[in-house]
Amino acid sequence: MTELRIAIVGFGKIARDQHVGAIAAVPGAMLAAIASRNASLPGLPHFATVEELLDKGPQIDAVSLCTPPQVRRGQAAAALAAGKHVMLEKPPGIGVAELDPLIAMASEAKRTLFATWHSRHAPAVEPAREWLAARRIKSVHINWKEDVRVWHPGQAWIWEPGGLGVFDPGINALSILTRILPRPVFVIAAELAFPANCQSPIAANLTLTDIGGLPITAEFDFRQTGPQSWDILVETDEGRMTLSRGGRIMAVDGKVVADAPDEEYRELYRRFVKLAASGTSDVDLAPLRLVADTFLLGKRNIVEPFVD
Amino acid sequence: MTELRIAIVGFGKIARDQHVGAIAAVPGAMLAAIASRNASLPGLPHFATVEELLDKGPQIDAVSLCTPPQVRRGQAAAALAAGKHVMLEKPPGIGVAELDPLIAMASEAKRTLFATWHSRHAPAVEPAREWLAARRIKSVHINWKEDVRVWHPGQAWIWEPGGLGVFDPGINALSILTRILPRPVFVIAAELAFPANCQSPIAANLTLTDIGGLPITAEFDFRQTGPQSWDILVETDEGRMTLSRGGRIMAVDGKVVADAPDEEYRELYRRFVKLAASGTSDVDLAPLRLVADTFLLGKRNIVEPFVD
Numbered sequence: 152m153t154e155l156r157i158a159i160v161g162f163g164k165i166a167r168d169q170h171v172g173a174i175a176a177v178p179g180a181m182l183a184a185i186a187s188r189n190a191s192l193p194g195l196p197h198f199a200t201v202e203e204l205l206d207k208g209p210q211i212d213a214v215s216l217c218t219p220p221q222v223r224r225g226q227a228a229a230a231l232a233a234g235k236h237v238m239l240e241k242p243p244g245i246g247v248a249e250l251d252p253l254i255a256m257a258s259e260a261k262r263t264l265f266a267t268w269h270s271r272h273a274p275a276v277e278p279a280r281e282w283l284a285a286r287r288i289k290s291v292h293i294n295w296k297e298d299v300r301v302w303h304p305g306q307a308w309i310w311e312p313g314g315l316g317v318f319d320p321g322i323n324a325l326s327i328l329t330r331i332l333p334r335p336v337f338v339i340a341a342e343l344a345f346p347a348n349c350q351s352p353i354a355a356n357l358t359l360t361d362i363g364g365l366p367i368t369a370e371f372d373f374r375q376t377g378p379q380s381w382d383i384l385v386e387t388d389e390g391r392m393t394l395s396r397g398g399r400i401m402a403v404d405g406k407v408v409a410d411a412p413d414e415e416y417r418e419l420y421r422r423f424v425k426l427a428a429s430g431t432s433d434v435d436l437a438p439l440r441l442v443a444d445t446f447l448l449g450k451r452n453i454v455e456p457f458v459d
Numbered sequence: 460m461t462e463l464r465i466a467i468v469g470f471g472k473i474a475r476d477q478h479v480g481a482i483a484a485v486p487g488a489m490l491a492a493i494a495s496r497n498a499s500l501p502g503l504p505h506f507a508t509v510e511e512l513l514d515k516g517p518q519i520d521a522v523s524l525c526t527p528p529q530v531r532r533g534q535a536a537a538a539l540a541a542g543k544h545v546m547l548e549k550p551p552g553i554g555v556a557e558l559d560p561l562i563a564m565a566s567e568a569k570r571t572l573f574a575t576w577h578s579r580h581a582p583a584v585e586p587a588r589e590w591l592a593a594r595r596i597k598s599v600h601i602n603w604k605e606d607v608r609v610w611h612p613g614q615a616w617i618w619e620p621g622g623l624g625v626f627d628p629g630i631n632a633l634s635i636l637t638r639i640l641p642r643p644v645f646v647i648a649a650e651l652a653f654p655a656n657c658q659s660p661i662a663a664n665l666t667l668t669d670i671g672g673l674p675i676t677a678e679f680d681f682r683q684t685g686p687q688s689w690d691i692l693v694e695t696d697e698g699r700m701t702l703s704r705g706g707r708i709m710a711v712d713g714k715v716v717a718d719a720p721d722e723e724y725r726e727l728y729r730r731f732v733k734l735a736a737s738g739t740s741d742v743d744l745a746p747l748r749l750v751a752d753t754f755l756l757g758k759r760n761i762v763e764p765f766v767d
Contacts, residue, residue, distance in 0.1 A: 224647075228670070246752030247555070248645035248745070252670035312648075313756040337556035339532075340620075350758055362536070362560035437556070443751035444554030448621040450658055451759075 154181045155236070155424050156211045160201050160226055161218030162187035164306075165240065169269075170217060173416035179424040183211045201226045205233045213263075213427055216240060219308035220315070224249045227264070231256045236263040236427040238419070242322055242439050245313035254434055261430040265423050268326035268438060272418035273398025274411035279385075280331040282403070286387040288332070291367040294382045295324040296375035299353070305459060309351060316351025318442045320381075321371035325438040327383060327398050328369075334361040338441055341449030346457035353457055357445060462489045463544070463732050464519045468509050468534055469526030470495035472614070473548065477577075478525055481724035487732040491519045509534045513541045520544060521571075521735055527616035528623070532557045535572070539564045544571040544735040546727070550630055550747050553621035562742055569738040573731050576634035576746060580726035581706025582719035587693075588639040590711070594695040596640070599675040602690045603632040604683035607661070613767060617659060624659025626750045628689075629679035634746040635691060635706050636677075642669040646749055649757030654765035661765055665753055 157174055159166050162185050171192065174182045184196040186204040191197035198204040201214065213236035216223050220242050227237045231253065243266035244250050250266070257264035270276070297320055299309070308314045315322065329336065336359045344354040353374060359367040381397035390404040401409040426433055465482055467474050470493050479500070482490045492504040494512040499505035506512040509522065521544035524531050528550050535545045539561065551574035552558050558574070565572035578584070605628055607617070616622045623630065637644065644667045652662040661682060667675040689705035698712040709717040734741055 245756040246646055247755075248643065248748050248752050249647070251643050252645070256670070312758045335556065335559050337560070338554055339557070345759070362564070440556050440751075443748075443755040444556050446754040447555075447751040448553040450620045451653070 154179055155213055155427050156181055156183040156209075157213045157215055158184040158186060158204055158208065158211045160186045160204070160214050160216050162190040162192070163217065164304075166217040169416040170215060173420045176417050177420040177424060180420050184208050201229055205229060205235070212236060213238065213423070215423075220245050221308060221311065221313045224253065227253050228256065231260055231262055231264070234260060234262065236265070236423070236430070238265045238267060238423050241266070241268050241326065242315060242319075242442070243434065243436065244439065247436050247440050247443050250434060250436060254432060257432045263423070263426040263430055264432040264434055265426055266434040266436070267419050268323070268435070269415040269419055270323035270327050270398050271330045272415040273327070273413065275394055275401035275409040276327055276330060276398045278409040279392060279394050279398075279401050282392060282401070283331055283385060283387065284333055286389050288365060289386040289388065291328070291332070291365065291386075292384045293324045293328065293367075293369035294380045294384070295321055296370065296372040296380040298375050298379065299373040300459065307459075310349040310457070312350045314351045315442065316349065317354055317371045317373040318352070318445075320373070321355065321369070322438050322442055323397065324369065324371070324381070324383065325441050327394065328367070329435075329437045329441070331383075331394070332361070334363065334365075335437070336361045336365075336367060336441070338444045338448065341445045342452060343445070343449045344452050344454045346455065347453050348456040353454065355445065355449070359441070462487055463521055463735050464489055464491040464517075465521045465523055466492040466494060466512055466516065466519045468494045468512070468522050468524050470498040470500070471525065472611075474525040477724040478523060481728045484725050485728040485732060488728050492516050509537055513537060513543070521546065521731070523731075524548060528553050529616060529619065529621045532561065535561050536564065539568055539570055539572070542568060542570065544573075544731070544738075546573045546575060546731050549574070549576050549634065550623060550627075550750070551742065551744065552747065555744050555748050555751055558742060558744060562740060565740045571731070571734040571738055572740040572742055573734055574742040574744070575727050576631070576638075576743070577723040577727055578631035578635050578706050579638045580723040581635070581721065583702055583709035583717040584635055584638060584706045586717040587700060587702050587706075587709050590700060590709070591639055591693060591695065592641055594697050596673060597694040597696065599636070599640070599673065599694075600692045601632045601636065601675075601677035602688045602692070603629055604678065604680040604688040606683050606687065607681040608767065615767075618657040618765070620658045622659045623750065624657065625661055625663055625679045625681040626659075626753075628681070629663065629677070630746050630750055631705065632677065632679070632689070632691065633749050635702065636675070637743075637745045637749070639691075639702070640669070642671065642673075643745070644669045644673075644675060644749070646752045646756065649753045650760060651753070651757045652760050652762045654763065655761050656764040661762065663753065663757070667749070
């Protein structure tokens with residue numbers, strides 16, 4: 152088996168914490184270089200920009216873009232133009248429409264464009280999907296609250312336009328929701344709390360539904376201290392299913408039925424290796440589209456300034 | 460030829476000013492009823508709601524939804540479920556995702572769902588599209604500024620969440636832009652001016668581009684007094700094309716090459732009659748998607764309160 156030689160572009164917290172280890176653990180994938188303005192890894196070729204990497208770097212087959220979403224489209228276009236497969240951290244862009252030309256480029260070049268949603272690969276997500284497919288769903292509630300100071304220290308880009316704010320974690324919940332429910336959902340109302348000094352919301356309440364009128368609510372909050380919440384609760388005609396710890400644990404009426412270790416990022420790279428072998432793309436824009444709709448139709452409230 | 464019996468739902472300014480006359484003028488279309496909480500037309504059956512219309516009204520084949528976008532999805536679903544063809548005023552919804560289930564419903568029922576963009580039917584739009592297709596485009600500038608007090612008197616829904624604010628006219632420009640340019644465009648930066656007392660922007664500056672890096676800028680403003688501006692300027696390698704008065708007049712280097720009377724709404728109903736004859740849908744979400752992306756990635760500035 153030929154190994155997929157991957158360069159990580161953008162070497163921040165998520166690249167270090169997740170991507171490096173996942174690439175090392177997945178057969179068929181190898182880390183070949185890093186492009187980052189600020190950071191490097193001992194023993195690996197290092198370049199300041201993706202252009203320098205593509206121009207002067209070692210032979211690579213693919214790039215994994217872990218940069219903030221604001222700069223990712225240009226990097227993806229450069230990498231596809233150079234004949235590389237591209238993996239995008241979530242969210243895949245700062246807008247939905249910017250993905251279409253990238254999808255077309257990948258298709259023409261027979262290269263893979265893979266828009267990842269790591270939370271969909273949490274171990275209890277597929278069991279939850281299967282369990283729900285056989286039952287009548289009565290309501291859904293998402294409770295997704297974390298402490299931004301713990302999980303995103305110094306990540307100023309999150310608060311800039313296009314940085315998504317609390318939707319940076321919230322979109323993980325929406326990526327699971329759109330995977331486990333049998334029908335497409337859409338937002339019908341929302342309230343967004345913008346700190347007076349920030350361009351992105353720090354909290355949000357969403358009301359969603361589907362064509363059958365299923366009541367779905369979501370609470371996102373970046374100001375949670377103490378215990379953190381990454382839970383989806385689904386009431387059905389055969390009991391309450393809870394998907395907790397970000398999709399790691401599934402329980403029915405309080406009884407745990409699925410609980411396995413986190414291999415989200417390994418799963419992403421396993422899938423990337425497979426997709427690249429055939430040059431197939433996988434770009435599901437549904438979660439980002441829900442967030443764009445939320446910004447479009449949501450009520451904006453100004454709340455107290457946020458200081459990191 | 461059997462006539463398409465159409466009921467207008469929502470009988471505000473645009474229904475009176477445009478839809479009634481257009482239906483009367485188009486062969487194969489006839490106005491059969493009106494559903495509106497507040498208004499009616501002498502000699503026509505009148506109902507307070509779309510549900511009452513569908514339940515107790517005369518035989519109709521289609522509804523034309525001229526209600527504010529916030530209530531349109533539910534009305535469209537009810538009409539499709541009752542086997543009616545549906546025409547939607549622009550914008551087609553308060554979010555992009557809510558259209559998917561309606562498209563699926565229409566397809567299953569073999570009924571027409573027609574998301575209209577009236578400005579695309581301005582007489583100089585197709586000539587402009589053809590002219591541009593044969594030339595190299597160097598830059599595009601949109602200047603779309605009108606006096607909200609003149610054109611939207613008392614339309615409070617415009618300022619509510621989902622009401623779009625200045626994008627109510629601005630989306631007309633975007634619907635023309637996405638029709639006349641040869642390649643898909645996307646937003647890369649935006650500034651939105653929100654009056655302190657409103658949930659929708661009163662002005663906006665957008666920067667868009669396409670995969671080739673074409674520079675596109677747009678200025679939208681609802682505070683224009685004096686002469687009104689509905690212009691798109693396109694620099695090409697063979698001169699400057701201007702599309703002015705909302706797509707009514709096309710000129711090249713100052714010389715008028717297309718100028719015909721406005722038949723936008725007649726064209727819409729001509730097309731609706733044709734689509735309904737075969738139960739085909741026509742839903743292009745590109746303009747709404749650009750607006751959703753603009754809200755998602757745009758910088759928000761608070762400006763002075765707006766008083767109607």
